[in-house]
Amino acid sequence: MTELKLPSIDYAALAPILIMLSAALLGVLVEAFVPRRHRHPVQLSLGLLSVLAALVMVIFNADDRLITAGGALAVDGPTLFLQGAILVLAAMSLLLIGERSVERGGAFVAHAAVTAESVEDRRQAEGSNGATEVYPLASFAIGGMLIFVAANDLLTMFIALEVFSLPLYLLCALARRRRLLSQEAAMKYFLLGAYASAFFLFGVALVYGFTSGIPGRPAGVDFATIHAAVTESPASQVLLFAGMALLAIGLLFKAAAAPFHVWTPDVYQGAPTPITGFMAACTKVAAFGALLRVFHVAFSGAAWDFTPVLGAVAVLTMLVGAVLAVTQTDIKRLLAYSSIANAGYLLVGVLAPSKDGLAGTMFYLAAYGFSVLAAFAVVTLVRDADGEATHLSRWAGLGKRSPFFAAIFTFILLAFAGIPLTSGFMGKFAVFAPALDADQAWLVVAGVLTSMVLAFPYLRVVVMMWLSEPGESTPTVAVPGGLTSAALMIGVLATLVLGVVPGPLLDLANGAAEFVR
């Protein structure tokens, strides 16, 4: 029997992950032992503090470039940058999740087990405080995302995928109002997500089979072994291509790229809006972090083979997102399709195999996260007696009713449309330039063309808000509590600052844009 060798673990490097996961466990204990009326402040502070502590550890580790935990996790530039981005965006999301003054009791249902649409349900929708289980769930999700972007082998990546997906499925189902829609969204997300995970796992198995072909080297699913196998293995490449395709399906599903995007509008619409924002910002960062690592580290040797396929996916994603956004009448669905189109632009960055491309993609992820969270923060505020008023026709004349929030939302929409002096423009430039440099002109042209199409729905919302007269049913804009205000301001300021002086963040991204293998 061979001696069991313990892997060396660099606890400091893993501190952000450990902090988030222990905070999640602690959150479960809080649910068990703290009296109900104290749970909300305790959970919220616990969540925010742990995110801040993890962020401090990420900054403290900023110079780490190492592989630890027996090769399972890589703490390198991209990991740290993306972990930092996830944590900052997660902090903003927690602020939105914790808001309780816009709607009595918060955006979440008090007792998810109560039958939807029943009398009891209506009573709890009126005033009962929302469930505080959302905080540990969110902490688990954040912890999973932190592992996901650091995973250095496919199995760890799969486990991280599940760790952050399962809480998200649950969180989607916890909306206070329109609970059937919310539960339907969660069900869809769960079923399709489970399929995607299965695809991913099958891909892992095939790739494992492929790596067994290298003489003198054990098979494995860590990225160094896969990389070696791609460049050296004499085995047939069928296993490799099939495995790569299945892995890509799993990851592209999470990234909301076409044709694996169909869940996105339903889930974005049904989920409680703070969770929608959380998914649009953090899940996107995590999914693209993993995509970048898998394709730049493990499969970089097969770039010639996957680039055309992923390029086609990128073009399709941009097209689907842009064209279908035009026909939307619900603001959350519109933002969902916009998020799909943005996944396409991000894929353009993924396909630029250079340091600049990597840095540009990471910059885009961070910049987009801030804007999209701010957008969903505004969505939580526009409401009437039945909760949020998400139908676009209801937004008519909002500029008259509350010019301040309409101006903010207009600014965010201009950022999505890529008008200069917003982070949206800088982000587009940051991904398009390296792509053109890498001779992927067709992707840039597709990106530019779809941007034109996509400008139309954004502009339509602007027209609605400013140029239409307010109708009888124009909802009021709730006065945001401190938490939402903070999240909104951070998002808007980041959109502006990154649009005017993107230099510092670009520097940070450039400095971080190197994987360790």
Add this chain to the structure above:
Amino acid sequence: MSNFPFLSVLTVAPLVGALVVAVLPRRRPDLAKQVAFGWSLLVLALSVVMWLEFSTGGERLQFRESYTWIPQWDARFTFAADGIALVMLMLIAVLVPLVILASWHDAESSKRSVPVYFALLLVLESTMIGVFAAADVFLFYVFFEVMLVPMYFLIGSYGGHQRQYAAVKFFLYSLVGGLFMLAAVIGLWVVGGKTFDWQALTQVDISTGTERWLFLGFFLAFAIKAPFFPFHTWLPDAGGAAPAGAAALLVGVLDKVGTFGILRYCLPLFPEASKWFAPWALALGVIGIIYAALLAVGQNDLKRLVSYTSIAHFGFIGVGIFAFTTQAGTGAVLYMLNHGLATGLLFLVVGMLVARRGSALISDFGGAGKLVPLLAGVLFFAGLASLALPGTAPFVSEFLVLIGTFTVNKPVAVIATLGIILAAAYVLWMVQRTTQGTLNPALAEVEPMRRDLNLREKVVVAPLIALIVLLGFYPKPVTDVINPAVRATMEDVGRTDPAPEVGGVVQEAHR
């Protein structure tokens, strides 16, 4: 004083003014108007000082300033102006105070915030100055796109009939052009060694195929902006719906960004492609002259009519640019200035008429000259300037374009000359139907139609009339500034012509 950072201060100053105006209380609209007007006068004063500091025999690009912006992409805040840009900056500085003065009561009828209207005008001024002052391609692109936003809200929030449709159409058309240009800007950055500095990029050798694609990207944006036929359909809608002051700026200055962009970016950066595409551009110009003039003849809406005349004039400017002679080029640039003055005046006067009548339809007028003789006279003068009557400034430029073109391309010059005849038709017919003839009885019942020009309106039109006459007889101060810049641009394209001194030609033309 020559080290004073004129261009950056000129760009930022109106923006600061806009912020000040925007935070003024809504209940005191007069204060906002006065502050906005005063601020634009300050900008004008600074521009005059800059004009005096410009040395006509000096370097091509003067007042150069450069500050670090995004070092990773080598995008910098680089400002510099050649003679062409200087003339356009001067035009902006002159027009904006007059437009503010002319728009004194425009915003009140819209039920929207009055201070915001004037703040938007100042924001627009800032971005327009930035566009002409930028000497960094990235910076230019930023201003080129941002410029849309204030104009969009000016049209959409304060415009007349069909304003929503017009505003969205304006924005989308411009954005489409802008995004093609973005692709070309990135392409230029990649092939140009990852720099955005205009001067460095002029030295770059680009392979023929790439150069043509990049030229097309830029040209499309500028052709939509200018607008050239067949990308012009947004302008009549936007010009028709915009409030008169904004329309004067839209047609007078904002559209010049298109022709300026061709002169500053297409020709020097892609000389070979410019020559290759020149026949096509000339064809578009000539078609635009004739087609837009014919459409103008048929218009029944005063503002749309003026918009169509502008498209015809842009045809002339396009012909002048792509004829590649110094004469025609100088004529084109002079035309950009003169058209800004003449059409600006025309739009403002038409705005005054429309504001009194409450309708822009020509059929709602008739014999207006009997009620408002002075206003009718100014309209007549503006019309004559617009059809390039000798003695008014546009004549000089139109004539220069035509003789400059005739030396190299006779058919184009001959067809373009037909445009002058059509111009006489649409202007004179418009004047006749609105102000001459028997008095429309319905018109006499409209109370405001009995008030002729008041002092404020006289102050608005007087400087423009003076400038049009002055430059019609003595364009030398302007041609001296334009000429070296145009000659340098033509040298970039590799065309030198043994033409006589332009100043001399102008004088001969007048004898």
